[in-house]
Amino acid sequence: QQQVKQSPQSLIVQKGGIPIINCAYENTAFDYFPWYQQFPGKGPALLIAIRPDVSEKKEGRFTISFNKSAKQFSLHIMDSQPGDSATYFCAAARETSGSRLTFGEGTQLTVNP
Amino acid sequence: SAVISQKPSRDICQRGTSLTIQCQVDSQVTMMFWYRQQPGQSLTLIATANQGSEATYESGFVIDKFPISRPNLTFSTLTVSNMSPEDSSIYLCSVEGQGVGIPLGTQYFGPGTRLLVL
Numbered sequence: 680q681q682q683v684k685q686s687p688q689s690l691i692v693q694k695g696g697i698p699i700i701n702c703a704y705e706n707t708a709f710d711y712f713p714w715y716q717q718f719p720g721k722g723p724a725l726l727i728a729i730r731p732d733v734s735e736k737k738e739g740r741f742t743i744s745f746n747k748s749a750k751q752f753s754l755h756i757m758d759s760q761p762g763d764s765a766t767y768f769c770a771a772a773r774e775t776s777g778s779r780l781t782f783g784e785g786t787q788l789t790v791n792p
Numbered sequence: 793s794a795v796i797s798q799k800p801s802r803d804i805c806q807r808g809t810s811l812t813i814q815c816q817v818d819s820q821v822t823m824m825f826w827y828r829q830q831p832g833q834s835l836t837l838i839a840t841a842n843q844g845s846e847a848t849y850e851s852g853f854v855i856d857k858f859p860i861s862r863p864n865l866t867f868s869t870l871t872v873s874n875m876s877p878e879d880s881s882i883y884l885c886s887v888e889g890q891g892v893g894i895p896l897g898t899q900y901f902g903p904g905t906r907l908l909v910l
């Protein structure tokens with residue numbers, strides 16, 4: 680059972696564009712929603728995270744939008760750069776379960792110069 | 793943030809053999825996790841390893857196949873036993889971040905061990 684569904688599978692944008700990656704979850708007990716960025720040959724790195732008590736969080740060029748009633752959250756990358764080309768994973772966890780992360784399928788983002 | 797190293801970084805193994813992967817952290821951490829990531833795929837949690845207790849395995853993963861040790865607060869090993877080509881994957885360890893200013897739930901990942909089973 681895939682508890683976190685992520686789309687699109689791949690995404691190509693031009694430099695300066697705003698790629699948007701979407702995730703939907705099923706388990707209403709999830710209360711922690713991080714996004715990870717992974718470059719080839721590297722482990723994932725935490726990018727930004729949100730909890731259900733807020734609807735939006737910004738850190739630099741990265742923004743998470745969260746819709747609790749729809750059980751959806753999304754990542755927006757403002758003014759995207761070629762260096763942002765990577766695979767992005769959304770995830771979800773219940774803090775009471777010891778931060779065991781359930782990951783989405785991943786989105787391969789390419790930002791063309 | 794925590795700095796995590798894994799050994800080996802990659803290996804090619806014959807079916808039926810076992811490989812032990814080491815994960816070393818530069819600070820003491822309570823919770824460590826082991827994940828599997830098949831090429832081009834997402835990450836799947838194998839087990840949670842806390843020091844001083846038995847590892848907790850996720851559905852579909854068993855101790856006989858993936859025994860885990862956690863002898864202290866900075867080190868853990870994952871063994872992939874009796875390997876088959878289906879075990880070819882990237883194995884990653886992660887730790888839960890701890891300390892002032894680190895949001896609850898933050899996890900830091902190691903670089904991964906790339907395993908190919910022939």
